[in-house]
């Protein structure tokens with residue numbers, strides 16, 4: 001039986017529950033959601049908001065989706081969870097079959113992780129264990145690019161942007177890796193080799209100590225919502241091969257169609273040695289991610305010390321509920337409908353956000369795939385901006401100077417217009433919102 005969320009519940013929340021990146025001494029206001037269906041979140045107050053965030057890239061098919069609900073219900077009536085050590089099951093096998101089939105050819109060894117950050121930890125562990133296993137343990141550093149985001153656990157944090165990635169706070173504890181300058185050219189710029197210089201120089205000088213390169217292909221998400229030139233990624237792949245360094249592509253935000261390709265690596269026609277997926281993997285229903293490695297990596301690790309075991313194994317690894325709903329989500333992806341949906345969203349975002357750029361408060365508008373970003377000149381006050389957006393009937397969460405949307409693929413053109421109109425409105429009133 002549904003129980004309403006009361007004022008005192010909300011008070012409890014403010015005093016006792018940490019929300020993402022918040023202080024318990026100075027909590028930000030939170031809106032209580034009663035239910036969600038399609039592209040709508042319904043607040044306790046009854047207000048309906050059009051969702052512009054897909055719950056952080058995840059809910060690509062919208063909420064309360066009948067096919068996903070069914071998969072979850074049916075699986076829950078059979079078995080919700082069993083340990084994955086020594087046991088296996090159809091939901092995990094079905095999901096991994098789909099992942100092996102969807103990802104480029106050499107990627108065929110799947111590790112099921114319980115969150116994106118964990119899948120990044122596992123990718124890093126695989127890369128390091130690979131180097132140890134083939135007798136090149138001196139290759140134990142990671143090379144990445146600035147403005148990246150790879151998650152909040154320690155290994156993942158160590159390759160996030162060193163300035164906005166909390167490196168100062170944890171100095172002395174975080175492993176120190178190597179950072180190349182962030183790419184400057186955007187996908188629509190004319191390619192210029194100077195963009196890759198910093199990266200190339202780091203590899204030339206330090207490849208003997210580098211195990212792997214890790215980056216987000218083409219779209220840098222939470223580290224700054226930046227889009228870079230696919231040629232940059234192409235060069236990265238060539239240089240990794242030349243200098244005998246593994247390439248880890250973090251497709252956690254970009255995977256499953258968001259950028260207009262099934263995986264963002266396809267924009268540069270490159271194949272990584274290890275790929276991380278998460279977020280939209282389960283259609284936003286359950287926490288689930290995966291690290292998919294090439295056969296070669298799996299074999300080298302398999303011949304290595306310690307009996308060749310990959311040393312990782314979360315309690316909830318391969319959770320059947322999460323696997324079942326993820327397979328159902330990938331079946332929707334497999335229909336290919338996302339291609340038309342994403343390209344229509346992309347075209348409309350570019351057209352309807354363009355007028356923002358003429359406003360004094362706006363530094364830059366950039367769009368790529370079904371992602372629209374307005375970078376302001378001044379940081380937006382989250383609470384004030386959110387209030388205005390909720391009043392406009394939309395759910396968009398600003399972040400620093402960034403106001404951005406990555407809506408569910410199923411959003412209608414009219415609903416998307418409501419999102420872009422609300423963003424324009426924020427830009428018009430920015431002086432009251434900083």
Ligand SMILES: *Cc1c(COP(=O)(O)O)cnc(C)c1O
Nearest residue numbers: 115116117149150151221252253
């Ligand atoms: C969100 C994200 C992660 C972390 O995933 P969690 O499920 O939040 O741990 C890692 N990499 C990228 C690119 C992401 O967008």
